Amino acid sequence: MLNALNEQSPDKILMLMQAFKEDPRPVKIDLGVGVYKNANGQTPIMRAVKKAEQQWWEEETSKSYVNLAGDPEFSDMMIGLILGSSVARNSVAAIATPGGTGALRQAFELIQMASPEAKVFVSDPTWPNHLSILRHLGIETVSYRYFDSATGAVNFDGMMQDLAKVSKGDVVLLHGCCHNPTGANLNLTEWQTVVDLLNEIGAVPMIDIAYQGFGDGLEADAKGTRLVATSCPETLIAASCSKNFGIYRERTGILMAVSQDSSLRNLAQSNMTHLNRQNYSFPPDHGARLVTHVLRDDDLRADWQAELDDIRNGMLTLRQQLADELQRLSGSNRFGFIAQHRGMFSRLGLSSAQVEQIRADHAIYMVGDSRINIAGLNDESVPLLADAMIKVGA
Template sequence: MFETLKAQPADKILALMQMFRDDPRTDKIDLGVGVYRNADGITPVMRAVKAAEHRLWETQDTKAYTGLLGDPAYADAMIGLILGDAVPRAAIAAAATPGGTGACRQAFEMIRMANPSARVFVSDPTWPNHISILNYLGIEAVPYRYFDSETRGVDFDGMISDLKKAAPGDVVLLHGCCHNPTGANLNPVQWQEVIAVLNATGAVPMIDIAYQGFGDGLEADAAGTRTVAAGVPECLIAASCSKNFGVYRERTGLLMAIAADTGRQGLNQGTLAFLNRQNYSFPPDHGARVVTTILNDADLRADWAAELEDVRLSMLGLRRQLADELQRLAGSDRFAFIGDHRGMFSRLGASPALVEKLRQDHGIYMVGDSRLNIAGLNAKTVPILADAIIRAGV
């Protein structure tokens, strides 16, 4: 049987990580991996996470399964964090998932069940796993213009023009904040225009929000998601706790399905339970329970929010430092977009050949589409990166 299997393409980011590890140069810089790292190159366990885990260790008296949808308290806490009071709780079905990837996978499965002929409109570019999962499930992915390689901002006119081609039953995949891989985000006026197009076409939005708190703050980063959820009849939201709680390996995510009326919430809830059962039965609980403990405790929540704000400001400071250094070296403001972008990533707009030149000549590792992870930098490596970018002719 196994002789019929075909080799699958290697994950480019994982391959890049291995190349970095094998590189003997001591001044190499890893800007490819998509995790937050502090100035010492460590992905730390957040203070509130440690405290919550200690509390669980002292009080938890069973490791029995939770329900198919996970602990309801986790869903309530996450819905409050992401949506606030934008949508009535009674209209929202929710399922705990193995990370944000699991939430996206279950959302795509739900879309396929509801409408086997649905197309999913995805930004060009988007997180590669979006495309990979859609292709694997046999769901047509339709790219819409998003990133302007000249301005390094959002090609909003192109985006709107492409989204108008969606039809009822199609899905439009949006990034809630801190767009991956570009770092370029929609502004409040643009979010409203997107909602108008969605309502005019009858397409359903799906929002992937994986970086809440990494851009402009917890509330500001949720604003686009809340606006969309409140402005359309139906919506899917895939959320991840990997970044803002730092629980990457705990695989902690949530999928929300918002119904047009509360009468359909039960059907959506049952569908999510069915999908969980088919894929992995009961979702992971440890990370979800840690997150719930933090969000439901005033002191832990305040400490978590404070540490998350420190992380956000650190990345913002690195952005500004890099933009300023590049302006000094280039003698122009053509790299100002780096300071304007938000989240962990920015896309330089460099060709694959220049990205390879940066790797070979300067030990600068970034994804081939020129996505760089701002959190892979520190105050000492920013000048090194800026000099390499200018010398490579980016």
């Protein structure tokens, strides 16, 4: 049987990580892997998370299963964090999942169960694993224009022209904030225009929100998602706790299905819980428990938000430093868009040849489409990246 399998293409980012690890040069910069790192290159455990873990170690009395949908209090806390009071709780079905990737997988399978003929429209570019999972499930995907490489901004006219081709019942996948891989976001006026089009057509929005708090703040980063959830008849939301709580290895995520018709909530909940049972039965609980502890305790929550603000502001400072240094070296503001982007990522607009030259000549590693992880920089490496970019003709 096993000899009938086909070799799978290796993940490009994982290959990049391995190449960086094997590079013997003493000064090298990793801007590829999508994990937050501080100025010392570490991914720290957040203070509030560490305290919550210590508290839970004292309180925990059993390692038994929770339930198929996960701990209800975790769902309540995450719904409150992402949606606030914008929708009634009884209109939201939710399941805990192994990370945001697990939430995406369950969402795509839910779409497949409910509407096998539905197409999923995906931004060009998008996080590569979106496309990988959709292909694996055999779901038809259609790309819509999103990023203008020349300006570093959203190509909103092209996006709307492509979304006009969506049919009733199709699904449009949107990034809630901090678009991965470009860093370019919709403004609220653009969000409203997208909502109006989807409602006119009868298409279903699905939002991947993996970086809430990394852009302009927890509340600001949720505005687009809340607008969609309150304006559209149905909305799917896949969320991750990996980044804003720094619990990557705990694999903590959630899938929500919001319906303006609250009578459909129980139906959605039943099917989502069924999907958990078919896939992994009971979702992991440790990370969800830590998130719940942090969000329900006023002191822990305040400390978490303060540290998250520091992380966000640090990345914004790095963005501005890089844009300023590139302006100084180039004599133009053509890289000003870097300071306008939000989240961990920006796409620099370099060719694959320039990316490879920067790796070969300067030991700076980034994804082939020139996506960089801003959090991989610090005060010392910003000038090195800017200098390398100018030297390769950026």
